Structures are given as C-alpha cells and as structure tokens.
Amino acid sequence: MAGIRRSPLLAVCLLITPVLGGCDDAPDTAPPASPVSFNQDVRPILENKCIACHGCYDAPCQLKLETVDGLDRGASTEPVYKQRTRAADPTRLFVDARTTADWRDKGFFSVIDSTEGLEASLLYRMLALGRAREFAPGDKLPEEIQLGLKRQNQCPTPAGMDAYAEDHPLGGMPLGTPALTDEEFATVRAWLEAGAPPGNDSVTLSEAETRQIRAWENWLNRDGRRQQLVARWVYEHLFLAHLYFDDGSGQRPDHFFTLERSRTAPGKPVVPLATPRPNDPPGGEFWYRLRPVRGAIVHKTHITYALTEAKRQRMEKLFFAEPWTVSRLPGYGEDERANPFTTFGALPARARYQIMLDDAEYFVRTFIRGPVCRGQIATDVIRDRFWAVFQDPDHDLYITDADYRAKVSDLIGLPGQEGKLLDLGPEWLRYTHRRNQYLRARHDVYAEQETGGPGWDSIWNGDGDNDNALLTIFRHHDNSSVRRGLIGDYPLTTWVMDYPLFERSYYNLVVNFDVFGSVSHQAQTRLYFDLIRNGAEQNTLRYLPADTREPVLDSWYQKTGKLKLLISYAEADTDTPTAIDYQTATPMNEFNAGLLEHFTAVNARPDPINRCGDDQCARSDASDLERRVETTLAPIASRPAADLPVVDWMPEASLLLVEDGEDATVYSLLRNRAHSNVAFMFGESLRYQPEKDTLTLYPGVLLSYPNFLFRVEAGKLQAFADALAGARDEADFTALVERFGLRRTETDFWQHIHAPQRYMERHEPVQAGILDINRYGNF
Structure with a gap:
C-alpha cells in the first residue's frame, strides 16, 4: 500500500500471538531497567499521545483517559452520541458508578487487564497494531483511515481484537499518527506485564x-x-x-x-x-x-x-x-425544571442577571463547551462569527418592571422535558406559540415605555471596567468558541441579549440539556435555540432605523429563510424609533462601528488585523514577532473567497505556529462560512454562500478542536502569505500544505501539535488544556 511501511516482526506477532500465547517484540523494545510507575512513566505518554482523542463524552468507545478511573473503567461498545427514541442511562465518570464492578455491569470492558497474558490487553494490542505500520513522513493518510465525527468507531472487546486487527490493519493507536516510540512502547508494555499497577489521582x-x-x-x-x-x-x-x-x-x-x-x-x-x-x-x-x-x-x-x-x-x-420573601421552596418537577423564571421568581431578578453579566464569557462558554461537547446541537443555528453584547440592567424592563415580569414569566419556559418522540411536534408548537406571545408583549411594553427607542446607554458597558461586556462567538461547523472582545471584521449579525434571552440560552443548552437524551429532547433543544437566536436578532433590530429593519431582516433570512419568517417567528417591531442617529445606508455596519467607538474601554481585544484601514495593521501591544506576523498576514484577513480563492480549501479552524529561533507564537486562522440563512436543522450545505466566506486571523488559541496546523519560520512569513494569496485551486492548496502544513504523518507531529498548549501555559495558564484532535484533517 502506498505510503505505508510495515514492521514485519510486529505484524507476524500480531497474527500469531492469540495462537502461540505471545512472541518477543523487536529487540529495540527492551523493558525499562527499573520498575515502571504509572504516574511518573505511563501517564505522560497518555497525556502526550492519547488524551488528545480520548476525552469528554465523544471519546471513542467512551474510553476516557484523563484520569486513572477512566483508564480503569475501560471502553464500551455503546456510543454516547446517537439518535435514540428513548433516553439512555448516563455513564458519567465519578457519578453513575462507583466501582470497577459497577462499570462492568454497565457494559464497560477492561483495556488493560493482562491477567491471561499480555495479548489479552486491548491497550497493548492497539498500540502494537499502531506500530505494525509506519506512514511515510509527510504523506497524506490512506483514504481507508476514516477521520472526524463521521468516523464509525469500532470498539472491539478483547475477544474481538483478532478480527479487528485483520479487518482494520491501519486502525492501530494512536490513530493515523506516528506510533509510540520504542521507549514509550516498552514502558507501557512493562507496566502491563507488571499487572498495570494503578496510579494515583488523589x-x-x-x-x-x-x-x-x-x-x-x-x-x-x-x-x-x-x-x-x-x-x-x-x-x-x-x-x-x-x-x-x-x-x-x-x-x-x-x-x-x-x-x-x-x-x-x-x-x-x-x-x-x-x-x-x-x-x-x-x-x-x-x-x-x-x-x-x-x-x-x-x-x-x-x-x-x-x-x-x-x-x-x-x-x-x-x-x-x-x-424579599419566599413562602415555599419550589420543587423539582417538570414545570419547575422547564421554567427558571417562575422557579426562581422570588429571587431579585437584577441579582440573577448581574451575576451572569459579571462573568458573561463563562456562561456563553458553557453553551458551546458544555454537555453537548460536540456542539452540533446548537451550532447549526448560529452564524459562523458574530458579536454579542448585553442590555443594561437598568434598561431591561424584565428587571425594572415587576408588573411586566409577572405578566410574561409564564410565557418563557423551555421545551424538552418530554423526551418521547410523539411529543416533539406538540411540544414544539406549544412553546413556539408561547414564545411568540412573549415577543409581541415585549414589543408592546418597550414601545410604550421607551417611546424614543433604545440608545447606546441601554447597552451594558461592563460597569466601566468589566470586559465581559463585549464577546465574539465563532462557529467551526460542529463546535464553537467564545472570547472576550470584538474580533474580526464587522459581522453580518450582532446579538443584543437581555436577561430572558441570556437565562433561556443557559437553561436550554446547559441545565436542561441531557447528552444521553432522546432525539425528541435534543431536537426540541435545537429548535428552541433557533427562537432564541431570532429573539436576539429582533432585539438588535430595535437599535436600527425603523425603515431599515425589514430589509436587514430579509438579508438575514434569504431564500428558504423567508418561509421561516412567515411561519415560525413573531413579526419584528418596524415602528418604534431608535435613539441612535444614523448617517449611512448600511446601519448594521454603523451599529457595529458604534460598539467599537462607545465601548473602547471594555474591548478586551482590539483588532486592527482584520479591520485594517491603513498601514497600522498590528496591535499596539504586539511583540516584535507578533508585529511581523500581523503586518505580513493582515492583507489576507477578512478578504472574501471571491477575491481570495484559497478560502475555499481552508479548514474550518486552523492554528498557525510561527517560530523564530527560541521564540514562537500561535495564531488562530478561522474560516467564516457565509449562509443565506441559518434557520433550518438540515440541509446546511444548500444554504452556503462560498464566495462570501472569509478568514479571521487573531493571536492565541481561539478553539478546542484544531482541524489543521501550519508551521512557518519567521523568515518565511511573506512566502506563506504569498502562497495563501496565490492559491487558486486544490492543487495550489495541497502545495501550500506540503510546504507549511503539519500532516498527521510527520515524524514530529506530536511535538508540534502540543505547541499551542505550551503557548497557552505561557500566556493564559488558567485556561490551558489539552486540545482535541479528533477533527484534525487529512489535507
């Protein structure tokens, strides 16, 4: 097979081990001279080459390797992410079972047990299978190695490992990357041969x-x-x-x-x-x-x-x-779970909203890095990049008007409590109707009490010094990320969220979301978030001139989106004025420019890179190396694919590692896909507008799931920029990858794929963690 070299001795061993009871590995895998410690010797290997795929609920075969308990629990043939007509029993580490025997009763099987011989250990067999082939450095992987979320994971039990090795000879671990080194493999083998003495996470x-x-x-x-x-x-x-x-x-x-x-x-x-x-x-x-x-x-x-x-x-x-008083504590029944506004109605509404505002980035981050893990439940209902700001508590009538709050609280409960498939249609219709009732009531009360319309003072300014006030949300197809500050060129949409929108988003996507729930529950969650997005858009429209709102709304809901406007959403307020004085024919851009002007003091990430209007295209506080990167690459930032064809071939979320001797820096390079609308659950590709796609470049790690990594020496920055600007087709992009890309087969893949983590450890140590490479592509 092209691009594959095999270790003959290991290949033979893998085939005859089940028959003959074992065979010696190659001479260069001699066992370590001293006893192997899990914490000191084995754990670093797992952290370096295994956890990048085996973490969270989407770990293949539910084999979670972040902890000793996860390794001991082992694997399961039952995936967490699947469409179910009924909810499944949860399988959360440290929660749903307390002993190894309990996990065995739940269908998990060991990957480390070698009491019947080393060949009985799945971990050993998978790592050995990975060493039985050697990819040609720098080549693309063979097409039969399936990657990404569409991969159908095979989860063989120990008894099924022989058949797996025969059917999937390239399916050894780590999957589609360089295998463990001789020393690493010998260390793991010695640990398993010693009975896999447990480590200590205490x-x-x-x-x-x-x-x-x-x-x-x-x-x-x-x-x-x-x-x-x-x-x-x-x-x-x-x-x-x-x-x-x-x-x-x-x-x-x-x-x-x-x-x-x-x-x-x-x-x-x-x-x-x-x-x-x-x-x-x-x-x-x-x-x-x-x-x-x-x-x-x-x-x-x-x-x-x-x-x-x-x-x-x-x-x-x-x-x-x-x-304030509470005569009776609320229960935990369906009604209480469905509506946090009535459940916690006795609590001061301003206190609830203010606590969420104080750490707004955290709460938005829970929407997209929380129980969903993959993010696909929520991400197909949002734009690829947009800004989010918040209504000031003193101008949020749900906070300031007790009569209005009492009138509408019953209307803003959340669906999804009923998980039966037959409940999907009726529940959706009921909650859509009530939400639209709420939106009409909201329009009326704001028109009555804010006769002059909203102005800049009705947007929360972070109390003068809290940079949680301005956020940027990125969508990377099936996952998302959020960072403080207004990053990128002016977005097509910006959300102005009030307390009811903020709290409903949190309860819909986090508290009430069950990753083990039925397809009905998950569909209701996604459909209701569609209404939340529309509500945030309608709130933003109130800040635009009344006569421009309908055309702007139509630009957000093109083609099939117009059908959704007619049948699902309450009509937008196109009568009440705005207190903002507009001067141009592009009010949405003017509104976004106004955010940058009025809230400069709390903009955590000024961005001249993607909004470069003159020769100053680098951040004022950039290091010398960063200034070189930003000045050189700013010309490709925010350019549409119609003018920069390479965008058509770029991954959703890439990292750029720029090295200058001992100095190094990391940038995120994010593709923003344009859509005619994002109003439907299926058929997303039919709504793509590829000629409008752009790239956002910004320092730091703005993602959890890199699709690719580019490595560039500082002296070759201009060559990299020229290659990006000059690529016209897939062949040109492939040449770009071969020159600057880190393919999965590179011998130093593992060294460089962790460079972004090391960057985080230096620059934002509280946020640092192991990145997930389940979506790392084969370009």
Missing part, C-alpha cells in the same frame, strides 16, 4: 484551599428558605464550572474544583447525586460540596470560573441587600 489540598472550601460550603449550605433558594440558583449556574480560588496573580492554581450535590455533609468524602440533570429531583437530603478535579485538563471541557471572597460578598449583597 489531591492534597493546602490549608488555604481547605479554608476557602469550608467558607464556600458553609455559605451554600445555610439554613433558611431564602438562603436555600439562592444556593440552588448558584449551584445550577456553576455545576459545569472548573472553579478555582483566584489569588489575583494570573498564574495557574494548584487545583480546580467542581460544585456537586452530595449525599454527604461537609467534612466527608463527596458522593454526587446521580441525576441526569442538575435540576432533577434529588431524592433525599443533600449538601452542596466542592470536589477537586482529578487527572489531566482537557481544553474543551475546561470552563473556568474564579471564586474569591469579594465575589461571595458581591453575591451576598446582590441577593440579600433588598428585602
């Missing part, structure tokens, strides 16, 4: 951490109905976070923590409630507890939230400074 807390845990747990577990209702709201909003105690240094903390509902009281080991959702009935007494995160940190699930004494005092003041 966490030793410092006195300061113990003190802060005690303070937060005491605050969350106080007596009193008001305190209990506040604690429930806080828990439901932080259950997904990697919490850390922020000392203000910006350095990575020693440990991260998760907030759990536990059967055990503070001071005892945490025993989490095994409920599918955080707002499901607890089934008895419980306490809110902080539990250390164990094992390796995977970027795609690393959603950080800082805990400080000042933040706890702020929550206390926001919730309890003003008098």
Whole structure:
C-alpha cells in the first residue's frame, strides 16, 4: 500500500500471538531497567499521545483517559452520541458508578487487564497494531483511515481484537499518527506485564484551599428558605464550572474544583447525586460540596470560573441587600425544571442577571463547551462569527418592571422535558406559540415605555471596567468558541441579549440539556435555540432605523429563510424609533462601528488585523514577532473567497505556529462560512454562500478542536502569505500544505501539535488544556 511501511516482526506477532500465547517484540523494545510507575512513566505518554482523542463524552468507545478511573473503567461498545427514541442511562465518570464492578455491569470492558497474558490487553494490542505500520513522513493518510465525527468507531472487546486487527490493519493507536516510540512502547508494555499497577489521582489540598472550601460550603449550605433558594440558583449556574480560588496573580492554581450535590455533609468524602440533570429531583437530603478535579485538563471541557471572597460578598449583597420573601421552596418537577423564571421568581431578578453579566464569557462558554461537547446541537443555528453584547440592567424592563415580569414569566419556559418522540411536534408548537406571545408583549411594553427607542446607554458597558461586556462567538461547523472582545471584521449579525434571552440560552443548552437524551429532547433543544437566536436578532433590530429593519431582516433570512419568517417567528417591531442617529445606508455596519467607538474601554481585544484601514495593521501591544506576523498576514484577513480563492480549501479552524529561533507564537486562522440563512436543522450545505466566506486571523488559541496546523519560520512569513494569496485551486492548496502544513504523518507531529498548549501555559495558564484532535484533517 502506498505510503505505508510495515514492521514485519510486529505484524507476524500480531497474527500469531492469540495462537502461540505471545512472541518477543523487536529487540529495540527492551523493558525499562527499573520498575515502571504509572504516574511518573505511563501517564505522560497518555497525556502526550492519547488524551488528545480520548476525552469528554465523544471519546471513542467512551474510553476516557484523563484520569486513572477512566483508564480503569475501560471502553464500551455503546456510543454516547446517537439518535435514540428513548433516553439512555448516563455513564458519567465519578457519578453513575462507583466501582470497577459497577462499570462492568454497565457494559464497560477492561483495556488493560493482562491477567491471561499480555495479548489479552486491548491497550497493548492497539498500540502494537499502531506500530505494525509506519506512514511515510509527510504523506497524506490512506483514504481507508476514516477521520472526524463521521468516523464509525469500532470498539472491539478483547475477544474481538483478532478480527479487528485483520479487518482494520491501519486502525492501530494512536490513530493515523506516528506510533509510540520504542521507549514509550516498552514502558507501557512493562507496566502491563507488571499487572498495570494503578496510579494515583488523589489531591492534597493546602490549608488555604481547605479554608476557602469550608467558607464556600458553609455559605451554600445555610439554613433558611431564602438562603436555600439562592444556593440552588448558584449551584445550577456553576455545576459545569472548573472553579478555582483566584489569588489575583494570573498564574495557574494548584487545583480546580467542581460544585456537586452530595449525599454527604461537609467534612466527608463527596458522593454526587446521580441525576441526569442538575435540576432533577434529588431524592433525599443533600449538601452542596466542592470536589477537586482529578487527572489531566482537557481544553474543551475546561470552563473556568474564579471564586474569591469579594465575589461571595458581591453575591451576598446582590441577593440579600433588598428585602424579599419566599413562602415555599419550589420543587423539582417538570414545570419547575422547564421554567427558571417562575422557579426562581422570588429571587431579585437584577441579582440573577448581574451575576451572569459579571462573568458573561463563562456562561456563553458553557453553551458551546458544555454537555453537548460536540456542539452540533446548537451550532447549526448560529452564524459562523458574530458579536454579542448585553442590555443594561437598568434598561431591561424584565428587571425594572415587576408588573411586566409577572405578566410574561409564564410565557418563557423551555421545551424538552418530554423526551418521547410523539411529543416533539406538540411540544414544539406549544412553546413556539408561547414564545411568540412573549415577543409581541415585549414589543408592546418597550414601545410604550421607551417611546424614543433604545440608545447606546441601554447597552451594558461592563460597569466601566468589566470586559465581559463585549464577546465574539465563532462557529467551526460542529463546535464553537467564545472570547472576550470584538474580533474580526464587522459581522453580518450582532446579538443584543437581555436577561430572558441570556437565562433561556443557559437553561436550554446547559441545565436542561441531557447528552444521553432522546432525539425528541435534543431536537426540541435545537429548535428552541433557533427562537432564541431570532429573539436576539429582533432585539438588535430595535437599535436600527425603523425603515431599515425589514430589509436587514430579509438579508438575514434569504431564500428558504423567508418561509421561516412567515411561519415560525413573531413579526419584528418596524415602528418604534431608535435613539441612535444614523448617517449611512448600511446601519448594521454603523451599529457595529458604534460598539467599537462607545465601548473602547471594555474591548478586551482590539483588532486592527482584520479591520485594517491603513498601514497600522498590528496591535499596539504586539511583540516584535507578533508585529511581523500581523503586518505580513493582515492583507489576507477578512478578504472574501471571491477575491481570495484559497478560502475555499481552508479548514474550518486552523492554528498557525510561527517560530523564530527560541521564540514562537500561535495564531488562530478561522474560516467564516457565509449562509443565506441559518434557520433550518438540515440541509446546511444548500444554504452556503462560498464566495462570501472569509478568514479571521487573531493571536492565541481561539478553539478546542484544531482541524489543521501550519508551521512557518519567521523568515518565511511573506512566502506563506504569498502562497495563501496565490492559491487558486486544490492543487495550489495541497502545495501550500506540503510546504507549511503539519500532516498527521510527520515524524514530529506530536511535538508540534502540543505547541499551542505550551503557548497557552505561557500566556493564559488558567485556561490551558489539552486540545482535541479528533477533527484534525487529512489535507
């Protein structure tokens, strides 16, 4: 087979081992001289070459290798992501089973057990199979190696490994990349031969951490109905976070923590409630507890939230400074889960909204790096890049007008609680009708109370110094990312989110979403987020001149989108004026320009690279190397594919590693696909407008799932830019890849694929984590 070289001895071993009971490996895989330690010797190998695919719910065969417990649990033939007519039993590590025997009862099988001989270990056999072939360095992979989310993972049990090796000779691990080195393979083999002595993920807390845990747990577990209702709201909003105690240094903390509902009281080991959702009935007494995160940190699930004494005092003041009462604590039934606005109606609405605003990036990040993991439930309903800002609490009538709040709260509940397939149609129609009732009521009350229309003062300015006020959301086809600041050229759409939109997005995509749920539940989740997007768009339209709103809306819903405007959405307000004075015939661009002008103080990421209007195309605080990158590559940023044909061949989300001797920097290179509309669940490719696609270039790692990595020496930056600008067809793009790309077959693939992680560890250590390469392409 072209491009493949085999190790004859290993190939023979793989075939005869089941028959003869084993054979010696090549002489250069001699066992280590000293006993092998999992923590010191094996874990680094897994972190370097395995966890990049085996993390989160979408880990192939549910083999999660971030922790000792995940390795011990093993694999399953049952995928998490599939269309089900009924919800499946959850299989969450540390939650849904407590012992190895429990996991075996749930259908998981060992990948490390070698009590019947080394050949019985799936881990050994898969790694050996990977070493039985050697890809020609720099070549594309053979087409029979399927990659990406469409890959049909084969999950052989130990008894089925022989058939797998015969049917999938190129399916060894790590899949489609250089195999383990001789030393690494010998280390893993020696560990398995020794009986795979378990490692240790235990966490030793410092006195300061113990003190802060005690303070937060005491605050969350106080007596009193008001305190209990506040604690429930806080828990439901932080259950997904990697919490850390922020000392203000910006350095990575020693440990991260998760907030759990536990059967055990503070001071005892945490025993989490095994409920599918955080707002499901607890089934008895419980306490809110902080539990250390164990094992390796995977970027795609690393959603950080800082805990400080000042933040706890702020929550206390926001919730309890003003008098309010709660006569009866809400339950955990279907109605309470479906509508957080009525469930937590006794809580001060401003407190709820303000806490979400304070850390808006965290909450938006939970939408797209949370339980969904792949992101496909939400991403097909959003544009490839847009900006998001928030309505100021003092101008949000849901916050300031108690009568209006009481009138509409019943209308903004969320579907998806009923997971039966037959419920999909009726539930969707019922919630669509109620949402549109709400939107009409909202139009009316704002027209009555804001007769002059909204102005710049009605957009939250971060209270003057909070850069969570301005966000950019990127979609990378089947996953998304969010960063503070307004990045990229002016987007086609910008969202202005008020509290009802923000909270509904959170409960729809995070709290109420069940990754193990039925196809009905997941479809309802996606369909309702379509309504949320439309609501954010309609709110933004209020800031534009009344006579331009309908044409702008039509530009967002071209072709088949017009049908959706007619049958699904409430009519937009095209009568109430705006308080903003417009001077041009392109009001959406003018609105976006106004955001940059009026909120400069809280724009975390100024971007002259993608909005370069003169010769100053580099950021003012860029290093010498960064300035060279930005000045050289700015000419290709934001250019449409009609003018820059290489965009047609670019991956959705790439990383650019620029090296200058010992110095190196990383940029994200993101393709923004244009669509005639994003109003439908299926047939996305039919709505592409490829001639309008663009590239956004920005420093840092703005993604979790790189599709490709380009490596460029600083002295060849202009050659790279010229190659991008000059590529006209697939052959030119292939030549670009062969010259500057990091193909999966490169001998130094693993060294360079972790360079972005090392960059994060230097520049944003709190956020650093292992990137996922399940979507890394074969270009």
